[in-house]
Amino acid sequence: MLEVQSLTRRFGDRTVLDEVSFAVPADGMTGFVGANGAGKTTTMRIIMGVLKSHSGTVYFNGTQLADTDRARFGYMPEERGLYPKQQVLDQLQYLGQLHGMSRADARTEALQLLDRFGIADRTKDKLESLSLGNQQRVQVAASLMHHPTALILDEPFSGLDPLAVDSMTSLLAERAATGVPILFSSHQLDLIDALCDNLVVLAGGKIVASGTATALRARASAKHVVVTPPDAGWLREQPGVRVLDVAGPRALVEFDDEGTAQRILRTAVDRGAVTEFAPQRPSLAEIYREVIR
Numbered sequence: 001m002l003e004v005q006s007l008t009r010r011f012g013d014r015t016v017l018d019e020v021s022f023a024v025p026a027d028g029m030t031g032f033v034g035a036n037g038a039g040k041t042t043t044m045r046i047i048m049g050v051l052k053s054h055s056g057t058v059y060f061n062g063t064q065l066a067d068t069d070r071a072r073f074g075y076m077p078e079e080r081g082l083y084p085k086q087q088v089l090d091q092l093q094y095l096g097q098l099h100g101m102s103r104a105d106a107r108t109e110a111l112q113l114l115d116r117f118g119i120a121d122r123t124k125d126k127l128e129s130l131s132l133g134n135q136q137r138v139q140v141a142a143s144l145m146h147h148p149t150a151l152i153l154d155e156p157f158s159g160l161d162p163l164a165v166d167s168m169t170s171l172l173a174e175r176a177a178t179g180v181p182i183l184f185s186s187h188q189l190d191l192i193d194a195l196c197d198n199l200v201v202l203a204g205g206k207i208v209a210s211g212t213a214t215a216l217r218a219r220a221s222a223k224h225v226v227v228t229p230p231d232a233g234w235l236r237e238q239p240g241v242r243v244l245d246v247a248g249p250r251a252l253v254e255f256d257d258e259g260t261a262q263r264i265l266r267t268a269v270d271r272g273a274v275t276e277f278a279p280q281r282p283s284l285a286e287i288y289r290e291v292i293r
Ligand SMILES: Nc1ncnc2c1ncn2[C@@H]1O[C@H](COP(=O)(O)OP(=O)(O)OP(=O)(O)O)[C@@H](O)[C@H]1O
Pocket: 011, 016, 034, 035, 036, 037, 038, 039, 040, 041, 042, 043
């Protein structure tokens, strides 16, 4: 488990991280979301030691994170940073060797990753001759080469086509299943929804929500779909009910509490047919919109 505790960082007199604390559990992936400029990259840079915090601490498996731990992490920085003129395979092999792998192991690992990412035919090409999306695949491969003990990935999915996203996510899920904490930032909320077991939401340098998807969903305001033909307009008159939308027999509502929900269900049945009365599981995208409001 990776834990960030009370990180504060200023640039000049502007505080861009304000007492930021969250955990990245070792089981599953943690999505890091927030508007442009919220402070995600700054947080990741501090975790990786590229930037210093003014206060706060990062812990890995219960002890203060040291450079020796960081050396075993996989990091995909926002500014990327591979060598455009070097051949893809040579480059990955070199990076693996920098992490202490033998030349042969690094080559085997690189070939396997390139194959998984569908670019095994580009091994001899210079990085700069690849499309941006394929360069991105090489970047992710570079962060995975040495079987890192944790992964810090700054927007790893930006610019990837759906097939690349699929191969990337299945590989990351495999690594997460071996107990590797994975923190990745993204603006693609649908992807976060599909992939993440945990979510950290940053707004203006402060944490506005963090925790497991299940706990955040339980906290989010629950909506119900109620379908009572011929017209669901009667719900507007009911105390304890906020009607968010009505279209003919179908309404989207929020109840003040479970008691209200049960009362409305009984009233609906007394009035006639009820063809649907279902709580709606909020998506992480909805939770995100709710907490940054
Ligand atoms: N080296 C720097 N000097 C001054 N200000 C900086 C520096 N690095 C980041 N900032 C500021 O810190 C704030 C947080 O930036 P950061 O890049 O961490 O946000 P982000 O959440 O990663 O945004 P994005 O989603 O756009 O990548 C921004 O206002 C940014 O302008």
